[in-house]
Amino acid sequence: INTIIYESSQEASFFVANEIADLIRQRQKQGKQVVLGLATGSTPTKVYDFLVKFHNEEGLSFKNVITFNLDEYFPMEPDSIHSYVRFMNEHLFDHIDIKKENVHIPDGTLDKEDVRDYCHEYEDKIRTAGGIDIQVLGIGRTGHIGFNEPGSSLKSKTRMVRLDRVTRLDAASDFFGLENVPAKALTMGVGTIMAAKRIILMAWGEGKAEIIKQAVEGKIKESVPATFLQHHDNCDFIIDHAAASSLT
Ligand code: F6R
Numbered sequence: 120i121n122t123i124i125y126e127s128s129q130e131a132s133f134f135v136a137n138e139i140a141d142l143i144r145q146r147q148k149q150g151k152q153v154v155l156g157l158a159t160g161s162t163p164t165k166v167y168d169f170l171v172k173f174h175n176e177e178g179l180s181f182k183n184v185i186t187f188n189l190d191e192y193f194p195m196e197p198d199s200i201h202s203y204v205r206f207m208n209e210h211l212f213d214h215i216d217i218k219k220e221n222v223h224i225p226d227g228t229l230d231k232e233d234v235r236d237y238c239h240e241y242e243d244k245i246r247t248a249g250g251i252d253i254q255v256l257g258i259g260r261t262g263h264i265g266f267n268e269p270g271s272s273l274k275s276k277t278r279m280v281r282l283d284r285v286t287r288l289d290a291a292s293d294f295f296g297l298e299n300v301p302a303k304a305l306t307m308g309v310g311t312i313m314a315a316k317r318i319i320l321m322a323w324g325e326g327k328a329e330i331i332k333q334a335v336e337g338k339i340k341e342s343v344p345a346t347f348l349q350h351h352d353n354c355d356f357i358i359d360h361a362a363a364s365s366l367t
Pocket of ligand 1: 256260263264
């Protein structure tokens with residue numbers, strides 16, 4: 120893991136958005152597609168703001184972009200205020216020229232018996248698209264990446280998982296109470312994430328400092344899934360000063 124510390128999340132997000140935009144433009148010149156792995160939550164929103172800005176002000180086109188989101192709560196209706204479908208539309212997809220058929224977000228409306236096949240297909244679609252070129256990640260206080268909570272294995276693939284209590288507590292205010300936070304989610308696996316050609320994990324603020332320290336400096340172990348990223352040879356942690364404050 121390569122750790123890059125910025126003065127502010129704004130500056131860091133500008134840097135990340137530029138890396139993504141550069142790859143999109145480079146592939147456009149070659150007549151090729153780009154596959155992005157995307158995250159939701161508070162961390163990547165400024166990156167999406169910048170991408171929208173580049174689209175509006177510099178004509179950056181997303182016609183050659185295919186996206187796969189990491190996760191979705193289960194069950195979840197796409198039009199719910201809590202859904203990651205709605206989040207992505209509001210923060211990014213509604214404001215750019217991406218083709219609807221190129222957007223993939225795990226489906227929170229499936230019947231339970233269809234989940235297994237659906238998850239296999241999600242993996243197949245990523246592979247068929249050529250694999251993920253850049254995977255954007257946040258990190259949870261449990262050390263989760265996507266919704267791969269403690270106990271997730273290095274080889275895990277897209278599947279249904281049970282959310283950790285800490286993760287549900289962190290989501291409780293958004294859901295107006297812990298009891299309203301779904302117990303489960305669909306998520307890409309650690310193995311799915313590790314197969315990405317490039318990984319950019321972002322973290323802002325003091326609240327992330329302790330888990331960033333563990334992820335970067337700690338022993339690699341299932342109880343802190345983000346430590347698996349230490350095995351990846353093209354993974355940057357792009358963080359602000361506050362999130363870096365516990366690093367030695
Ligand atoms: C979201 C996701 C999660 C978040 C993490 C941090 O798609 O996969 O792993 O990245 O929970 O959330 P925030 O950014 O809200 O602190």
